[in-house]
Amino acid sequence: MPELKDVKGIGPKSLALLNKINIFTVEDLVTHYPFRYDVLKRDELSKVEDGEKIIIDGKVESVPILMRFKASLNKMNFRLVTASGVVGVSIFNRAFLKSKLLVGTDVIVIGKLDKSKNIITASDIKLDVLSNKVKIEPVYHCTSGLTNKNMSTYINMALLMYGKEIPDYIPSYLQEKYQFLNKKTSLNIIHNPSTMEKLKEVTIRLKYEELFQFMFKINYLRKLNKKEKNGLIRTIDRDKLQAFIKKIPFTLTNDQNMAIEEIIHDLESPSRMNRLLQGDVGSGKTVVAFIGMICNCLSGYQSALMAPTEILANQHYLNLKELLKDSDIEVALLTGSTSKKEKNEIYKKLMDGAIQIIVGTHALIQDDVIYHNLGLVITDEQHRFGVHQRANLQNKGVKPDVLYMSATPIPRTYALTIFGDMDVSTIKERPKGRQKIDTYVKKTSEITEVLEMMYEELKKKHQIYVIAPLIEESENSDLTTVNELKDQMRLAFRDKYRIDIVHGKMASGAKDIIMEQFKNNEVQILISTTVVEVGVDVPNATTMVIFDADRFGLSTLHQLRGRVGRGTSKSQCILISDSDAERLKIMEREDDGFVISEEDFKLRGHGDLFGTKQSGDMTFKIASIKNDYKILLQAKKDSKEYLDNKDTDNDLLKKSLIDSITHVN
Ligand code: ADP
Numbered sequence: 283m284p285e286l287k288d289v290k291g292i293g294p295k296s297l298a299l300l301n302k303i304n305i306f307t308v309e310d311l312v313t314h315y316p317f318r319y320d321v322l323k324r325d326e327l328s329k330v331e332d333g334e335k336i337i338i339d340g341k342v343e344s345v346p347i348l349m350r351f352k353a354s355l356n357k358m359n360f361r362l363v364t365a366s367g368v369v370g371v372s373i374f375n376r377a378f379l380k381s382k383l384l385v386g387t388d389v390i391v392i393g394k395l396d397k398s399k400n401i402i403t404a405s406d407i408k409l410d411v412l413s414n415k416v417k418i419e420p421v422y423h424c425t426s427g428l429t430n431k432n433m434s435t436y437i438n439m440a441l442l443m444y445g446k447e448i449p450d451y452i453p454s455y456l457q458e459k460y461q462f463l464n465k466k467t468s469l470n471i472i473h474n475p476s477t478m479e480k481l482k483e484v485t486i487r488l489k490y491e492e493l494f495q496f497m498f499k500i501n502y503l504r505k506l507n508k509k510e511k512n513g514l515i516r517t518i519d520r521d522k523l524q525a526f527i528k529k530i531p532f533t534l535t536n537d538q539n540m541a542i543e544e545i546i547h548d549l550e551s552p553s554r555m556n557r558l559l560q561g562d563v564g565s566g567k568t569v570v571a572f573i574g575m576i577c578n579c580l581s582g583y584q585s586a587l588m589a590p591t592e593i594l595a596n597q598h599y600l601n602l603k604e605l606l607k608d609s610d611i612e613v614a615l616l617t618g619s620t621s622k623k624e625k626n627e628i629y630k631k632l633m634d635g636a637i638q639i640i641v642g643t644h645a646l647i648q649d650d651v652i653y654h655n656l657g658l659v660i661t662d663e664q665h666r667f668g669v670h671q672r673a674n675l676q677n678k679g680v681k682p683d684v685l686y687m688s689a690t691p692i693p694r695t696y697a698l699t700i701f702g703d704m705d706v707s708t709i710k711e712r713p714k715g716r717q718k719i720d721t722y723v724k725k726t727s728e729i730t731e732v733l734e735m736m737y738e739e740l741k742k743k744h745q746i747y748v749i750a751p752l753i754e755e756s757e758n759s760d761l762t763t764v765n766e767l768k769d770q771m772r773l774a775f776r777d778k779y780r781i782d783i784v785h786g787k788m789a790s791g792a793k794d795i796i797m798e799q800f801k802n803n804e805v806q807i808l809i810s811t812t813v814v815e816v817g818v819d820v821p822n823a824t825t826m827v828i829f830d831a832d833r834f835g836l837s838t839l840h841q842l843r844g845r846v847g848r849g850t851s852k853s854q855c856i857l858i859s860d861s862d863a864e865r866l867k868i869m870e871r872e873d874d875g876f877v878i879s880e881e882d883f884k885l886r887g888h889g890d891l892f893g894t895k896q897s898g899d900m901t902f903k904i905a906s907i908k909n910d911y912k913i914l915l916q917a918k919k920d921s922k923e924y925l926d927n928k929d930t931d932n933d934l935l936k937k938s939l940i941d942s943i944t945h946v947n
């Protein structure tokens with residue numbers, strides 16, 4: 283394959299700029315797709331309303347007059363003759379164009395028309411002509427020093443020189459079946475579309491190709507995982523395990539027991555575990571994970587539990603320590619704020635195997651961490667840890683089992699795709715004694731009522747979460763901020779109750795202190811941005827108040843609501859919003875996270891699933907799981923058939939698809 287520097291026009295300087303935006307190969311370059319298209323169609327002067335956008339072409343009629351106001355501000359005026367009349371053009375800060383705008387030059391002007399002055403204030407001038415047809419201009423993500431025009435030139439040069447060599451990942455029988463254009467033609471069209479119809483056609487083709495590749499990979503990994511007998515084979519002493527389970531202060535639900543059995547089965551089987559444990563918020567996934575780790579320890583291996591925040595890591599650590607207090611299993615906590623000295627101590631103990639369970643944040647997979655015999659890795663909430671991170675794990679000769687926990691219930695069809703390479707355990711049942719959380723949608727004008735409801739709870743010595751979407755005031759937004767709310771709550775409750783704030787921009791140490799105080803009921807009202815969304819467990823908190831609730835997806839609201847109702851007292855959730863009541867009413871009716879995420883999916887196309895779920899393994903150049911779901915399903919089916927069809931095992935394409943899967947163990 284030719285290299286990027288072989289493309290005519292790309293010198294060392296532009297090469298560096300391209301690298302900066304992650305373009306390293308010719309293939310990267312020609313698959314650097316436009317993120318949008320500007321459609322240029324000639325307007326007529328008389329048909330555009332005053333103050334409206336206009337696109338028009340013509341010839342420069344007068345020598346441009348340049349005025350400089352400051353070093354950074356200049357303005358140029360000239361007259362333009364167009365097919366529908368003469369018009370004045372003004373443009374700011376394009377002094378460099380003066381030498382090009384000779385009288386008689388063809389230009390396209392894009393800007394706003396002032397009818398009374400007969401002047402266009404231009405935002406852009408292109409040295410080009412508009413034909414009578416529509417002109418569709420690709421717009422690329424660029425970087426400073428690299429213009430849209432440069433990008434387009436390089437891409438087209440690369441296509442001209444090497445278009446035939448760009449690999450095509452769709453098997454030919456599928457190309458025929460769907461009557462797809464070939465790769466080179468498709469690339470040519472996506473970068474230089476002549477009509478919207480053609481553009482649409484090749485877009486579908488390129489999306490399909492990308493999703494086909496992706497699903498092939500997922501199907502392949504799944505198959506490999508099942509086939510390979512490279513896992514750890516363990517036998518787990520059930521009696522010893524039972525002794526631990528007895529110490530848990532509650533009875534496990536059926537679903538919890540079932541998930542535990544599935545995990546034990548994986549641990550004992552010769553295939554590696556690659557399992558997703560999903561369960562509604564509050565369904566009790568943590569204890570299942572703990573038991574998984576204990577099983578793993580009983581069979582002689584180390585376990586690691588990775589949480590997305592320090593608050594959460596700390597919470598897990600304390601709970602685990604409690605559960606293990608009479609045992610000889612050593613557990614440690616490792617996060618970004620662990621002191622250097624302590625860290626070194628922990629590293630040493632991990633390497634020689636003295637620590638059997640480690641809880642922490644991303645610090646667990648730093649280069650300095652070397653495990654003696656890590657047998658099980660569990661990641662809690664939010665991050666699916668990708669192939670790259672798995673590669674980062676330094677472990678002596680052992681391939682650990684992997685369990686992911688997710689509290690965002692994913693609609694079944696969806697889960698099968700995204701987590702297609704995994705087995706799934708689902709906890710649906712809620713722990714006994716939990717009451718339904720009453721949910722109310724209120725308008726901002728009903729705030730007094732809301733404050734009264736809060737006061738009733740405070741009098742019962744319960745605690746309250748208050749959520750706002752913003753931290754600080756911003757000019758172009760009238761959303762509620764946490765600071766505003768603090769003042770408002772102070773005014774309402776005076777000094778009777780302690781009110782404090784946590785938000786994502788605080789230093790994690792400061793955040794932890796306040797969370798700790800809330801846990802200990804030294805703070806009664808905790809005002810926060812959505813940082814509490816993840817995992818925090820304070821059973822005495824019974825009320826969740828969410829301002830500007832319409833700003834959040836239903837799944838996020840459900841997660842937030844799940845922070846209350848964790849004890850035995852009746853809990854409530856109040857959603858404050860002046861709009862979007864219809865959607866929010868779903869929250870009043872529904873308390874099943876799976877149903878809610880289906881609803882969210884229907885309403886918003888994707889809900890909140892992908893804001894947080896996206897991992898490095900799952901970024902697409904042109905396709906989107908949320909918008910191209912139908913194509914995805916087709917690609918999934920096709921790629922599986924292709925993979926399973928033994929007759930194609932000698933295909934070069936199949937071999938190269940498999941080669942491209944960097945399956946790091
Ligand atoms: P999540 O699934 O959202 O991570 P957690 O594991 O944090 O939920 O559990 C929520 C709360 O429920 C915790 O306080 C936990 O101790 C408690 N819990 C878990 N399982 C049970 C059960 N079977 N019976 C009673 N309480 C339980």
Ligand code: MG
Binds near residue numbers: 568662689
């Ligand atoms: Mg949890």
